[in-house]
Amino acid sequence: MKYILYRAKSEEEANNIKIGDMIYGYYVKTDGNHKIYLQDYDGADFCYVDPGTIGQYTGLKDKNGKQIFEGDILSAYLDEIAPENETRLVVEWDYERAAYYGANLGFRGYKDFFVGGFEKNFEVIGNIYDNPELLEVE
Numbered sequence: 001m002k003y004i005l006y007r008a009k010s011e012e013e014a015n016n017i018k019i020g021d022m023i024y025g026y027y028v029k030t031d032g033n034h035k036i037y038l039q040d041y042d043g044a045d046f047c048y049v050d051p052g053t054i055g056q057y058t059g060l061k062d063k064n065g066k067q068i069f070e071g072d073i074l075s076a077y078l079d080e081i082a083p084e085n086e087t088r089l090v091v092e093w094d095y096e097r098a099a100y101y102g103a104n105l106g107f108r109g110y111k112d113f114f115v116g117g118f119e120k121n122f123e124v125i126g127n128i129y130d131n132p133e134l135l136e137v138e
Contacts, residue, residue, distance in 0.1 A: 005057035007069050008036055008049035009129060022130070023047055027054060053129045058091060058100045060119045073134045074102055074122035087112075088137050090128060105137045 006027040010017050017023060017038075025036040025046075034051040055070035062068055063076075072091045079085040089102025089112055097113070102122075104110040112118065126134045 005067075006036060007055055007057070008034070008051075009053040011048045011050050014047050017047055022053075022127075023049065027056075055091075055127075056093075058114070060100065060114055062123045063120050064123055066124050068100075068119060068124060069127070070100070071128045072124050073126045073128065073131060074119070075125045076122040078121060086137070087122075088125075088134070089122065090135070105135060 003026050005024060007022055007024045008027070010019055010021045010023050013019055023036055023038060025038040027049075028035050028037060028046075029051075034049050034054065035046045036049050037046045053071075055072075058068045058070065060068045062074065068074070068091055070091050070093060074089045074091065076087050077083055077085065078087050088105040090105065091100060092103050093099075094101050094111065094113075100114055102112040102114070102119075104112055125131070128135065
């Protein structure tokens with residue numbers, strides 16, 4: 001059986017976990033409760049999480065080897081003519097194509113699909129839950 005990795009913000013304290021901590025593991029919804037069965041936490045089997053912060057691991061990694069999750073904010077400098085211009089994306093799921101993409105914050109409505117290793121040009125600089133200020137681009 002293949003397990004899919006998720007992350008979300010904790011709604012309870014458990015061992016070394018505080019309310020609001022981003023935790024990682026395997027997501028389960030039972031009886032209206034949202035839980036993540038924890039990965040790499042001592043003594044705690046699962047933790048209740050805020051369902052509005054649940055994000056699935058995309059299976060992709062950024063240029064630094066960091067795992068990319070739904071809701072992550074990515075940054076890159078791709079413009080050869082104006083190398084100081086930043087491209088920022090928010091990672092989302094496209095149900096029609098069944099693929100992850102980056103919603104381009106500079107060009108609202110434009111989708112950058114992660115094909116051919118495109119994600120390796122970017123680095124994760126935050127996420128929409130902890131760093132909403134990063135959603136604002138000039």
